Amino acid sequence: MKHSSYRRIAALGLAGLLLALPGCGGDSGGGSDDPNAPVTLRFSWWGNQDRAALTQKAIDAFQTANPGITVKPEYGDFNGYFDKLATSVAANDAPDVITLGGAYPREYGDRGALLDLAEVKDTLKTDKIDPASLSNGNFDNKQYGVPTGVNAFGVVVNPKVFKAAGVPLPDDNTWTWDDFRRIAEQIAKASPKGTYGAEDPTSADMLDLYARQRGESLYTQDGKVGISEQTLTDWFTMTTALRDAGATPPAAVTSELVGQPAPEQSLMGRGLAGMQLDWTNQLGSLRKASGAELLLMRAPGEGAAAKPGMWLQASQIYTISARSKHQEAAAKLVNFLVNDPAAGKITLANRGIPANSEVLAAVKPSLPKDEAASADFIAKIAPKVGPALIIGPTGSTESVKILERTNAEVLFNRQTPAQGAKRFLEELGAAIQ
Numbered sequence: 001m002k003h004s005s006y007r008r009i010a011a012l013g014l015a016g017l018l019l020a021l022p023g024c025g026g027d028s029g030g031g032s033d034d035p036n037a038p039v040t041l042r043f044s045w046w047g048n049q050d051r052a053a054l055t056q057k058a059i060d061a062f063q064t065a066n067p068g069i070t071v072k073p074e075y076g077d078f079n080g081y082f083d084k085l086a087t088s089v090a091a092n093d094a095p096d097v098i099t100l101g102g103a104y105p106r107e108y109g110d111r112g113a114l115l116d117l118a119e120v121k122d123t124l125k126t127d128k129i130d131p132a133s134l135s136n137g138n139f140d141n142k143q144y145g146v147p148t149g150v151n152a153f154g155v156v157v158n159p160k161v162f163k164a165a166g167v168p169l170p171d172d173n174t175w176t177w178d179d180f181r182r183i184a185e186q187i188a189k190a191s192p193k194g195t196y197g198a199e200d201p202t203s204a205d206m207l208d209l210y211a212r213q214r215g216e217s218l219y220t221q222d223g224k225v226g227i228s229e230q231t232l233t234d235w236f237t238m239t240t241a242l243r244d245a246g247a248t249p250p251a252a253v254t255s256e257l258v259g260q261p262a263p264e265q266s267l268m269g270r271g272l273a274g275m276q277l278d279w280t281n282q283l284g285s286l287r288k289a290s291g292a293e294l295l296l297m298r299a300p301g302e303g304a305a306a307k308p309g310m311w312l313q314a315s316q317i318y319t320i321s322a323r324s325k326h327q328e329a330a331a332k333l334v335n336f337l338v339n340d341p342a343a344g345k346i347t348l349a350n351r352g353i354p355a356n357s358e359v360l361a362a363v364k365p366s367l368p369k370d371e372a373a374s375a376d377f378i379a380k381i382a383p384k385v386g387p388a389l390i391i392g393p394t395g396s397t398e399s400v401k402i403l404e405r406t407n408a409e410v411l412f413n414r415q416t417p418a419q420g421a422k423r424f425l426e427e428l429g430a431a432i433q
Contacts, residue, residue, distance in 0.1 A: 036068070039329045044074040045099035045316075046081035051350055058346045062336045069329050089113050089321075096324040097333055100145060101316045103392040105137050108319070109144040110394050115320040117143040120331035125339055130355040133314040135388040146338050147314030149352020152280045152378050152385070153205050154310065155297040158290065161274040165190035172297035180275070180300040181238060184247035187274040197247040198275040199267050200254040202239055202407045204399045206277050210235055212386055213305035223393035225429050232421030236410050243411060251411035258404055264289040280377055281315050281352050284370030296377040298384075308386035312378065315352025353378055395432035402427045 045055065052075055059071045074095055076084065082104070088094050089108070100108065108114050117124055126134055126143065130150050137145030155172070162169055165187045170179060184197025191197075208218040211227040220226040242248040249257070249267070260266065263282060267273035269289030278286070280296060287294050299310055318337060320330045337343050341362035344354050349371035354360040360375070367375060392399065402424060410420035 038068050038070070039326045040070045040072055041097060041326055041330055041333055042072050042074055042095035043097040043333065044081075044085060044095040046078045047075060051075075054347050054350050058337060058343045061342055061346060062333055065336070065342075066329075066332060069332065071333060092323060094321040094323060096321055096326055096330040098319045098321060099148070099316050100319055101314075103394075103396045105145045105317050105319055106139045106391055107394055107397055109139055109142065113322055114144040115322045115324070115327055117146070117320070117331075120320070120327055123328055123331040124335045128339065128356045128358050130312065130357070132312045132388045133355045136314040136391060137317045137319070139391070145314075145317035145319040146334060147352070147355040148316040148318060148338065149281070149314070149349060150355050150378060151313050151315040151352045152310060152381060153209060153277070153313070154280065154299050154377070154381070156268055156276045156278045156283060156286055157295045157297050158268065158271065158274055158292050159295060160292045161187060161191065161195065161271065165274070167274070169295075170297070170300075172300075172302075174303045175300050176304055177238060177300045181242055181245075181247065184242060184275065185245045188245070188247045191274075195272045195274075196249055196267060197273070198242070199257065199273050199277075200239060200243070200248045200407070200411070201277045202235070202403065203277065204403055205279075207232070207235065207403070208389065209299055209309035209311075210301075211309075212307060212311070213301050213309035215306045217390050218399070219390050219392045219396060219432075221390055223432065225425060225432070226390070227425075229418075229421045229425055232424060233418045236407075236417030236420050239407075240410060240413075240417060251408070251413075254411055255408055258408075268294070279315075280374040281349065283374050284368070287370050296373065298381060302384070308384060310381060310385045311387065311389045312382065312385055313389055314355070349374060393432050396428075398431040399428055402431065 043059070045051070052073070055075070056073065059073060063069060063071060085098065094113065105114065124146065126146060129146060133147035133150045136147060137143060157169065159169060167183060167186045167190065170183060187197035188195070204218065207227060211217050211231050214231055216228055216231055217226040239248070243251065248254070257266065263269040263285040266276065266286070268276040268286050271290045271292060277299070283294060283296060302308055302310060318334045320327055320334065324330050339356050339359065341359050344356070344359035344363040345366060348363055348367055353375045354363060364372070364375060406420050406424040406427070409415040409423070410417060415423065
C-alpha cells in the first residue's frame with residue numbers, strides 16, 4: 001500500500017474521520033454580522049513547514065488587501081489533521097475555511113457541515129476554474145468546495161536507477177502492465193540488494209485507475225462499489241507475482257512503508273526504486289529527497305486500455321463551514337487563494353497546478369523547475385485522460401484502511417488474490433451502506 005500522505009489524501013479515503021460524533025449538522029448563522037466589523041477567520045490545512053511559510057505569505061497579502069479581516073492559521077501534520085478536524089466539527093467548533101481532500105467533502109457535505117457555495121457565489125467565483133477538478137467538490141448538484149490546484153496520478157521514474165541497471169526507459173504511450181512487470185523485474189535483478197523495480201503499487205487511487213482502464217470504476221454514480229471481483233483478483237495476482245520475483249519489496253518491507261508518510265522515507269525518495277505510482281505534486285519533494293532528476297510518465301496500459309484510466313483531480317479542496325459566522329469573509333479568503341494571481345505567485349504549485357486558467361498563465365513563467373515539469377506533464381496528458389473521477393459515497397473514506405489490511409493479508413500469503421478480492425469488496429460494501 002502506498003505510504004505518502006499526499007497519496008492517501010487523493011486516495012478517496014483518509015483515515016480518522018469521526019463524523020459519527022453527534023452535533024455536526026449545521027444551521028448557518030452566516031449572514032448576521034455587521035459587514036464593517038472586524039472579522040477573525042480560522043483557516044485549517046495540513047502540510048509541512050514549507051507549505052506553512054508559503055501559506056502565511058498568502059495570508060499576509062490577503063490581510064493587506066482586506067484590512068478588516070484577520071486570518072488565524074491552524075495546520076499540522078497530515079496524520080493527526082483529520083482526527084483533530086472531526087473532533088472540532090463534532091463540537092461545533094469547526095474552522096471557517098477547511099481544507100479537505102478525496103471523499104471528505106462529500107462526507108462532511110452529506111452531514112450538513114459544509115456551506116453550499118451557491119450562497120456566496122457573488123464573492124467566490126468559479127468560472128475560470130478547471131471543470132474536472134471543480135467537479136470533485138460537487139455532490140448532489142451542490143458545490144461544497146473549490147480546488148486548490150490540479151493533480152494527476154501517474155508514474156514517477158528514476159532514470160539513474162534504470163541506467164545503472166541497464167534497462168531502457170519505457171515508451172509511456174504504448175507500455176502495458178505486462179511491460180511494467182517485466183521492467184520492474186529487470187531492474188531488480190540488475191540492481192544492488194535493497195533496490196527494487198518499483199514499490200508495491202497498491203492504493204485506492206491505483207485500483208480506480210486500473211478499474212477505469214477496464215471500463216469499471218471503484219465506485220458507481222449511484223454510490224455503490226463498482227470494481228469487479230475479477231479485476232481485483234487480477235490486480236492482486238500481478239502484485240504478488242511482482243513480490244515473488246523480487247521486483248517489489250517483500251511483504252514485511254511494504255508493511256513498514258505503509259506508516260511512513262514522508263517522501264524522504266519512501267524507496268523512491270531514497271533512490272531505491274526505479275518506479276513509483278504517485279501524484280504529480282509529489283515530483284518536487286521526491287526529486288529533492290532522492291537528489292535525482294525524476295520523470296513523470298503515463299500509467300501503464302493507457303494506450304491499450306478499453307478506456308483511459310488516468311484523470312485530472314483537485315489536489316485538495318477549500319471548503320467553508322456551514323456554521324461559520326463569517327461566510328462572506330471566508331468566501332473572500334478562498335476566492336483570493338484560488339482566483340487571485342497575487343496569491344498564485346506566492347504559493348505557485350505547492351497545492352497542485354493552479355486550477356484557475358488565468359492564474360496558471362500568470363504564474364507559469366515563475367514556476368520552479370520541478371513544478372514546471374508537473375505543469376508540462378499535466379498539459380501533455382490532459383487531452384488523453386478520462387472523465388472526472390467518481391468520488392466515493394459516505395463511508396468510502398474507510399477504503400484506505402480496508403485496502404491496507406487486505407493487501408497485507410495477500411502479500412503475507414494469508415489470503416489468496418481471489419480471497420483478498422472478495423474480502424475487500426465485502427468490507428468496502430459494508431462501509432458505504
